[in-house]
Amino acid sequence: MSNEYVIGIDLGTTYSCLAYINEDGDPVVEKNFEQEDTTPSVILFNENGEIIVGSPAKDMAIMYPLERVVTAIKRQIGTDYEVDIDGDKYTPVTLSAAILRKMINDFNDNHGVEVKRAVITCPAYFGQNERDATKTAGKVAGLEEVTIINEPTAAAIAFGFGAGGGEKKRVMIYDLGGGTFDVTILDINGNAFTAVATDGERLLGGKDWDQVLIKLIKQKVCEENGIDGSELEDDDDVKQALILDSETIKKRLSSAESTKGTLTVGGKKAVYTITRAEFEAATAPLMQTTIEIIGRVLAAKNFTMKDIDDLILVGGSSRMPQVKNGISKKYPEANVRVFDPDQSIAKGAAIFSKSHNWVGADEVAAAVAAGKTIVPKEGEITVHNVLSKSFGIKAQYDDGKEMISNIIFRNKVLPIVQTKTYYPIEDGQTSIKVEIFENSASDNDEGKRIELIDGYSVGEFEMDLPVGVNRSTPITVKFVATDEGILVAHVDCMSQHAEYQLQNKLQMSDSEIKDSQGLMEKVTTGN
Template structure:
């Protein structure tokens, strides 16, 4: 193990290289390490400050980006340029978040497509990956400042219910922040590791992880066997958390003082002051019987009994989620061996009491619930760094495996450092009407463009029935067996047409070559992701042009000459930008074309509906 010096002046650790654990949270994020001497997980913080960094990014004048506590101050004064809860957008299309779009005070682009969401700030367009990378960059800089050593490798946690696209987006955000993401670990798994659960390979346990944060609630049921964590079920509520407890207290005070909803809506200062006092009351009541304070002429008071009464319904909702998760896992509560508490809101005594009563056992709350996930990520990082020799680490893939998609992009199906054996599947579709075949090219490597990676195999899926573009569903699946042999299958789901290829283990790469490929991916991360974003923007623009031209051709008689002229002009401008413009210019032109065509597309849709109601067709 590398020698570590302690900087006496700051008490910080100095070590050649350290793999850190990162909890990239919706509300707050933080970094943890295993202390080299005590061998205990430790959340990094400076002196007596908090270990938590608010997951907030603010874009100021001249593109000055601030992150964390500094950025939080702008949530009220400059909401349009202050991005919060970016994690909720990870790997999502606009259609996924449509229901809750008004939750975000900044501009989330509504282009009615299945492509990933973008956030517009001024004339710049950001993906959730870029937004998350700003937070990770801040965490990296903070860790380097405290540890006085470069930090380039990390383990990052995600919710257990995150799908493949969301996990890949988290990896990309790490790469963009200059981090080699060695593992993506489920948050409940990390919390269990922090308590030492699953570190003994002989141990078999079933664990419930109850995670109540500032804005979200998750319950996960895990089974640990031979050091492998299996998620049996997850449940939760993405709009239930500590904020709702604060709101319940505010409601109680509003009732007592006759403060109306209208007053709260118009008097932002009072609304904010009440919210902050409610948060202080909630924290105070964890250790005291009564909270007393005042704002202007309002005398504010609440007892533990009153607080429990106004929040019991919220805690009950989480218990219902626990009941549903148990049912999905096919288990009775007496089959749960351990209950782990995660998230700042689990400090509320009523929460602990009701969760303990539901599971019929004491809960684990010894560790700081805000830090427990990052601590577990640090435990996993320690295992990966080879310092924890007691823990068996299964064979892993040295480099990512994926296929080539539109524009020569690498779409990763199995990220590097995945445990093997493993199986991953993802659905793709056709780009052109009546397309009957699809070329599947398999690559190995970490760069965003396939030309910079290593080609392993290629085959064609033929016999796809003629259908409009976007209708066929082709599932491509990668299976790596215990011998390291990769089997790639492609199947068109609607027709059942299928083909596959076997790729033998690639032992041709030396450790130096693997190391070089990894180093290149970090060195070129910024330009790679910029290239990927530009290629994706161009692809989206091409698809929009095809769709719009198709629409005009079919509906020319229902459009005015002006509408056609303006649209063709916008298409011509977009065509030029596809060849010479940057990502923001292309996306700006896509947005402009969308705004131009939306009114007449909606008009025709309304006409079609009213004609259909009359039994006619247009």
């Protein structure tokens, strides 16, 4: 076994990518067994009990029932989604682990090693549950140590390492992937990368452009071939074909003004034509949403586009001409650059992994809470992300209404330590229940009450109160958020103290992880 290689992985909705640092110190994307730079995030369960991942799964998908093919699992990460295949239950964690396992197996076989550490990327706006689930997927895949880094930050690291040339500058990363969308502003200063503001949309990406295109293809097939729409809706083979064809047609329209396609309906071939103009008109609302999110990120820090040195497009879907054209139309002053859209995130994760100080999360949380700084090694890349969500507790106000009282806010640079004082509801109260809520309130909302319905409960714990407390006895709640966004709550009331580290409600036990690792033996390697 060797830890010589520490890898970076972009675990994507439609495609995933693995990179490492070669002997010359350069980030290199590892080709998978199929000799591809990126691996389709497609999982197929065949009739022999094997789990097939990547291009073979994608190529064979049309020959299998829809329920035996899983795509876009990243959109389900952190949820209770589940599929039952031949009596075995698979969650977003185990399905994501299967994709990771395939890529790691290919790397290990090619280099004759067994890597145990990796940096895995995730969207900047991912909350606690999604980050924990991604980390657990890495462990199920066989990794012993996993660090999570935001995708836009990884892209910025790759840019700073290469095209950025180490200059001091402020960049905006526009990351339009297959199923997720992020906009993040970062300040780059040598080896230091500091996020300033971030925003995004969990369910927005190339898959949504594909869905619009599928509707357009159906319309064209019917109009140009005299086919009734019901024939397309009732044919599972047509549905599978459309999923594959929409991606192909979309890629063609990125380099051509129009393209033709064929679809077999009822045993007959139907030919259709789609123009780029038609596609862009149909998907204009999606593009407009990304433009609006750019505006929100700028407004969060009272910036204009003139405050941004480079607007960097990453993510495979950013290749679509309408992206650069749409941004340039709205912000003609922007210096828009397409930068290695498919590989920059994985390369940035690899660069970060090479210099990363692999310190345990508990040690980091304790150091932050104590106000101590873990000093970076010489030449080490330092990353300061912003908190992607706001966190607070449920509090009862004087009018009796229960609301969220936020303690730390999104778009604040990590690590964060913030304390707020509360009071018992009644004299002689014997205990309190601390319920922690995640929400999207901005730092401009500081002091405002947030409705419980506008938040998401992410954890709770109880603490006994000392004898003799009254409504004037202060209860201090301190939230500590580490560089990775790991949240620890400290509560003090007179002599009483309690600590609670926020954990994913769907978090797997060690025995569950071990059992899931057994399922990974079904992942084929092609060797």
